[in-house]
Amino acid sequence: MTDLPGYPSRRSFLKATAAGAALSGLALPASAQQVPQPVSLDDYQREYLNAEEWAFIMAATARLIPSEGDGPGAIEARVPVFIDRQLASDYGTADDWYMEGPHDASAEPARGWQTPLNPAEVYRQAIPAFNDWCTQAHGAVFAELSVEQQDAALTSLQNGDVALAPELREFWGILLGNTKEGYFADPQYGGNHGMQSWVYIGFPGARAAYREWPERHNVKYPLGPVSISGERA
Amino acid sequence: MARQEKKKDVVIVGLGWTGSIAGIELAQEGLDIVALERGHDQDTVPNFEYPQQIDELKYGVRLKMMQKPSQQTLTVRRNDGETALPYRSLGSFLPGNGVGGAGTHWNGLNWRPQPVELKLRSHVRDNWGEQIIPEGMNLRDYPISYDEMEPFFTQFEKVAGISGYAGNLNGEIREGGNPFEGWRSEDYPMPPLPTTYDASKFRDAAKAMGYHPFEAPAGIASTAYVNPYGMQMGPCNFCGFCERYGCYQYSKSSPQTSILGALKRMPNFEYRTKSEVLRVELAADGKTATGVTYWDEEAGEEVFQPADIVILSSYQLNNVHLMLLSGLGEAYNPLTGEGTLGKNYAYQMNGGVSMFFKEDNFNPFVGHGANGQVIDDFSISQNDFGAEGFIGGSYWRAGTFNGQPIRNMPLPKGTPSWGAGWKQGIGEWYGHAMSIGSHGSHMSYANNHLDLDPTYTDRHGRPLMRMTFNWQDNDLRMNQFMKRKMEPLAASMNPDIMQAGFKDIGAQYDVRPYQTTHNTGGHIMAENAREGAVNRYSQTFKAHNVFAMGAGNFVQNTQYNPTGLVGGLAYHTVHAIRTQYLSNPRPLV
Numbered sequence: 001m002t003d004l005p006g007y008p009s010r011r012s013f014l015k016a017t018a019a020g021a022a023l024s025g026l027a028l029p030a031s032a033q034q035v036p037q038p039v040s041l042d043d044y045q046r047e048y049l050n051a052e053e054w055a056f057i058m059a060a061t062a063r064l065i066p067s068e069g070d071g072p073g074a075i076e077a078r079v080p081v082f083i084d085r086q087l088a089s090d091y092g093t094a095d096d097w098y099m100e101g102p103h104d105a106s107a108e109p110a111r112g113w114q115t116p117l118n119p120a121e122v123y124r125q126a127i128p129a130f131n132d133w134c135t136q137a138h139g140a141v142f143a144e145l146s147v148e149q150q151d152a153a154l155t156s157l158q159n160g161d162v163a164l165a166p167e168l169r170e171f172w173g174i175l176l177g178n179t180k181e182g183y184f185a186d187p188q189y190g191g192n193h194g195m196q197s198w199v200y201i202g203f204p205g206a207r208a209a210y211r212e213w214p215e216r217h218n219v220k221y222p223l224g225p226v227s228i229s230g231e232r233a
Numbered sequence: 234m235a236r237q238e239k240k241k242d243v244v245i246v247g248l249g250w251t252g253s254i255a256g257i258e259l260a261q262e263g264l265d266i267v268a269l270e271r272g273h274d275q276d277t278v279p280n281f282e283y284p285q286q287i288d289e290l291k292y293g294v295r296l297k298m299m300q301k302p303s304q305q306t307l308t309v310r311r312n313d314g315e316t317a318l319p320y321r322s323l324g325s326f327l328p329g330n331g332v333g334g335a336g337t338h339w340n341g342l343n344w345r346p347q348p349v350e351l352k353l354r355s356h357v358r359d360n361w362g363e364q365i366i367p368e369g370m371n372l373r374d375y376p377i378s379y380d381e382m383e384p385f386f387t388q389f390e391k392v393a394g395i396s397g398y399a400g401n402l403n404g405e406i407r408e409g410g411n412p413f414e415g416w417r418s419e420d421y422p423m424p425p426l427p428t429t430y431d432a433s434k435f436r437d438a439a440k441a442m443g444y445h446p447f448e449a450p451a452g453i454a455s456t457a458y459v460n461p462y463g464m465q466m467g468p469c470n471f472c473g474f475c476e477r478y479g480c481y482q483y484s485k486s487s488p489q490t491s492i493l494g495a496l497k498r499m500p501n502f503e504y505r506t507k508s509e510v511l512r513v514e515l516a517a518d519g520k521t522a523t524g525v526t527y528w529d530e531e532a533g534e535e536v537f538q539p540a541d542i543v544i545l546s547s548y549q550l551n552n553v554h555l556m557l558l559s560g561l562g563e564a565y566n567p568l569t570g571e572g573t574l575g576k577n578y579a580y581q582m583n584g585g586v587s588m589f590f591k592e593d594n595f596n597p598f599v600g601h602g603a604n605g606q607v608i609d610d611f612s613i614s615q616n617d618f619g620a621e622g623f624i625g626g627s628y629w630r631a632g633t634f635n636g637q638p639i640r641n642m643p644l645p646k647g648t649p650s651w652g653a654g655w656k657q658g659i660g661e662w663y664g665h666a667m668s669i670g671s672h673g674s675h676m677s678y679a680n681n682h683l684d685l686d687p688t689y690t691d692r693h694g695r696p697l698m699r700m701t702f703n704w705q706d707n708d709l710r711m712n713q714f715m716k717r718k719m720e721p722l723a724a725s726m727n728p729d730i731m732q733a734g735f736k737d738i739g740a741q742y743d744v745r746p747y748q749t750t751h752n753t754g755g756h757i758m759a760e761n762a763r764e765g766a767v768n769r770y771s772q773t774f775k776a777h778n779v780f781a782m783g784a785g786n787f788v789q790n791t792q793y794n795p796t797g798l799v800g801g802l803a804y805h806t807v808h809a810i811r812t813q814y815l816s817n818p819r820p821l822v
Contacts, residue, residue: 064651071660091295098302098321100689110743111309113322151652158650176651184638185290201663203598203638206287208472208481210599217430220594220664228284 038193044081047088048120052141056127057083059143063150064179071200072193074179082182082191092120105166115167119174126164126171133162186228195233198225235526235535241267244525244540246510246555247547249334250796251782251803253488254392255544256504257462257496258807262815267538268504269527271304271547272331276489281479289637293477298338300328300548304509307550308686311703311742313567319689319697324745326752327477328548332506333488335548335750336796340476340602340634341452341485343395344793345386345801347614348379348415350674353624353789361619367707371577371677372624373788376760376769379415382801385808387418389800393486394458394466397421397450411447413609426455426469429604431595431667435631436606438726444610449630451603452486452796462495473635475602485602507531511693513543513559515776522776528693541818542810545781546803552785553683553755554698561775562756562766567679567701573766573774575684577677577754578700579790582625582708584735585670586719587643588728595667598636605632611718613674613792625711626792627673629719638663645730669723671715671735674792675753678705683755704740712736751795753787770809770821771802777820782806 039045046054057080067073074080086092103116117125130153131141137156138149145153156162157172164171182191184198186206192198198205205225213221224233243259245252245268252268260266275281291297300306300323308317329335349356352374357366366372399420400410425448428436436446453475454466469484483490496502507530514523514537524539545552557564557574565576609615613626635641638659643666648658686699716735723731759765762774771786773779782803784795791798813821 065656066653069653069657071656073656094322096296096301096303096322098306098319100319102688104316104318107318110741110745111318112320112324112744114318154651179651181290181294181639185294186288189290197638201638201659203636203663206284208283208287208474209470210472210596211468211470213596213599214427214429214471214604217433218594219596221596221599226284228288230284 038078041075041078041080046084048092049084049087049123052131053123053127054080054084055143056131056141059150060154060175061179061182063147063154064176065183072196074183076193077183077191077197078193079179079182079191082185082189083178085190086178086181087120087123092118094118105169109169113170115170117167122168122171122174126168129164129168130157130162130171187231188228195225195227195231199233235537236529236532237537237539240524240539241265242540243267243542243544244269244538245544245546246525247271247334247545247551248332248488248504249329249546249548250336250488250800252334252544252546253492253496254800254803255546255782255807256502257492257499258804258811260496260499260502262811263501266502267540268502269508269510269525269538270332270504270506271509272300272506274506275331275333275337275479276493277479277481277483281481283481286478286481287472287474289639293637294639296323296327296477298329298331298477298479299323300330303692304330305551305691307554307698307700308689309700309702309744311701312680313701317686317699317701320744325743325748326750327747328550328750332493332504333479336486336488337479338477339452339796340794342603342794342796343390343393343450343452343486344797345415346379346791346793346798347413347612349614350791351375351377351379351382353613357618357624365619366624369679370624370705370707371679371789373577373677373757373759373764375788376758377805382805383416383418385804386797386801388804389797391422392460392462392491393452393800394423394454394460394491395421395450395452395486396423396426396455398425398448400447409447411607411609412445413612413614421450422460423455423458426451426453426601426604428606429595429600429633430593432604432606432632434667434726435669438722439606439608442722442725444608446606446608449603449605449607449632451601453601453603454484460491462492464491464494466490469601471599471601471604473598473600473633473637475634508536510547510555511535511558511695513545513555513561513776513779515560520776522779541778543779545779546783549752549755549783549785550683550698552781552783556756556766556773556781557683557685557698558695561773561779561781564684565682567682570679573757573759573762573764575682575755576765577757577788578681578683578702579675579677579753579787580702581749581751581790582627582673582675582704582712582736583671583749584673584712584715584733585668586723586731586733587666587668588723588726589645589662589666589730591665591729594664595633596636597633597641597664597666600633600635602634604634605630611715621710621714623707623710623714624676625674625708627671627711627715628792629669629671629715631667631669633667636664643668646732669719671712671719672792672794673708673711673715675708675790676705677754677789680705703742704736706738709736709738709740713738751784751790753784753790753795756781756785757788758786759788768821771806772821774820778818780806780810
């Protein structure tokens with residue numbers, strides 16, 4: 001990736017952020033210092049997830065969007081916080097959805113969400129079921145596996161090779177979907193910490209004003225993102 | 234016992250585009266009008282304000298401007314042999330919620346149908362013979378012609394504030410416009426918007442192949458504009474938040490931007506939100522309506538609203554549902570062909586090609602919903618149905634419309650969907666992809682229809698509506714034809730990678746991915762009560778004081794986004810009410 005002139009290397013910025021709250025301010029560019037450092041993920045007060053679920057979400061999102069390579073990983077972006085808060089919200093409880101029975105959870109996937117469970121309940125029931133499968137297949141719960149075993153277990157989950165009850169079939173889809181949402185959503189929802197994912201791909205976030213840009217053809221937009229609350233990066 | 238409100242001259246059910254048009258035009262007659270809106274109130278200020286509106290998660294993903302299935306939804310099955318299951322969370326289509334309806338969260342693509350699309354059965358019969366019409370296709374003419382509709386298309390375009398360049402001005406074909414469009418009595422109210430990089434690449438490639446590119450007609454202001462009601466629009470800044478959002482800067486055409494401000498100032502108009510109409514009440518003789526019964530959400534009770542005229546202007550699906558529940562016609566039976574309500578439900582057949590250019594910067598977040606260059610060289614009026622083996626056509630468009638990364642992250646096939654490979658892919662390709670879309674017609678079939686579900690009910694205990702819908706070979710063949718024509722054009726642009734996405738023969742309807750909110754038919758227009766639910770003035774055959782507006786009137790879907798035809802038909806209807814019906818209420822002929 002190319003670093004922008006006048007900006008610190010994004011690699012070094014990301015590594016510094018990844019190192020956690022203890023290094024706060026030391027290696028961060030001036031613009032990012034406006035972002036208050038939140039509590040570390042270890043000290044975060046969970047709103048929905050229990051300890052087993054939190055350990056799973058921390059481990060799983062860290063493989064779905066790993067820290068290695070260019071760009072932030074899910075952990076640096078604080079995706080687990082996003083997921084916890086979403087599951088505690090009206091998304092987790094499916095308040096907007098039609099959840100009346102009868103349900104046919106075994107209907108083919110093209111028929112849409114048909115489980116009687118809401119997303120929060122799917123996580124609650126699927127995580128222990130998947131951990132049981134990991135224990136049988138790989139010898140330990142997901143969070144305690146090696147990264148290679150974790151990647152293999154997630155691949156099995158993705159491919160439908162983990163025998164989950166039909167009511168839990170949506171688990172892989174929402175786990176991956178919610179992880180990406182937490183990576184790219186506005187930081188007010190707890191993820192995309194410091195707008196690192198927006199910086200990484202070059203999305204200007206909530207700027208939403210490009211009057212002079214339609215006819216600047218093939219010129220890369222130079223400004224970094226802003227968030228809804230006014231943070232800059 | 235329902236509370237009863239004071240009688241009104243007109244009750245309007247649903248305050249989106251057509252309800253707003255009916256409201257302001259009939260209010261100008263001095264009629265006493267109330268509009269009932271199921272959802273909440275909303276306006277540019279304070280509801281669409283910057284920066285709160287620029288929130289992909291809330292509006293783009295969690296769909297907070299849309300109808301909540303917990304409030305109202307339907308069931309879906311793909312054929313009569315399947316058990317219909319509820320559309321529990323929104324996917325394939327997104328009906329709106331609240332004041333402004335779908336007219337608030339649309340993309341702003343404003344098209345007129347081609348003249349032959351309104352007389353499609355005749356066009357087929359005259360050129361190839363009726364024997365090319367596949368069995369089961371309910372191909373029909375609209376009971377109205379383009380020439381009759383032209384003044385009303387023009388009127389809607391002036392009110393909505395459309396940007397574009399006329400390609401056919403009173404029969405004169407003009408370079409730079411669409412040479413295949415129907416004639417226009419006047420040019421667009423505003424000039425076209427500027428052309429983004431991806432659109433310019435498409436335009437140049439299309440020209441080189443002998444096609445006829447033009448700027449898409451946009452319900453997006455290119456300049457400052459004041460419409461006939463005195464409503465003001467300001468030029469778009471390409472913020473990239475049109476579809477699924479309200480416009481924060483008065484640039485996108487919407488009921489709020491174009492009509493409601495003026496309408497709310499009229500003393501003989503009032504509207505009530507959180508008021509969901511449960512049924513239209515018919516008089517004892519069954520020939521007229523006496524008013525509507527609605528659920529007052531705040532009071533928690535049913536209310537009877539008497540009125541002399543009932544305008545049904547909710548979303549197409551909800552209009553059909555309400556008419557089925559109210560007995561405003563007989564439910565369509567696909568086996569016998571009897572009945573009309575729910576008949577000729579249609580959708581849209583779309584496809585496209587994605588192209589990846591390593592060295593090019595498209596800035597995908599710089600755009601608007603109706604952005605881009607278009608060609609109509611493969612439109613309905615241009616295709617040889619007899620030779621190609623399908624009835625239909627599409628328009629093609631390229632133009633950035635949003636770069637919101639949760640939903641708009643095109644990646645080359647083979648890129649992993651997670652892990653290190655995915656993360657590398659998004660860094661490598663975000664901003665370096667463009668696409669050409671094919672937006673195609675969808676015919677009507679005996680197999681695709683709407684009725685009441687036998688099992689599932691809504692929060693009021695009413696049966697949900699049931700949709701029976703699947704893709705049909707005719708439209709899939711059209712789609713494959715577009716693929717064959719589009720791939721060489723895309724290849725001529727020399728992308729590093731390109732990939733096509735067109736449904737093929739055998740494709741089954743999948744309710745999960747968003748496809749389009751262009752649901753049409755179900756209370757179609759016809760010459761007589763045997764063939765349709767409403768006449769050419771959107772007046773129901775069942776009760777002459779009930780008018781049902783919107784895309785439910787479409788006898789089959791056109792190849793275009795429906796709003797231009799919906800708006801034109803609404804002005805045609807209110808013109809008939811003003812000039813013919815009020816002085817002598819009766820079935821119009």
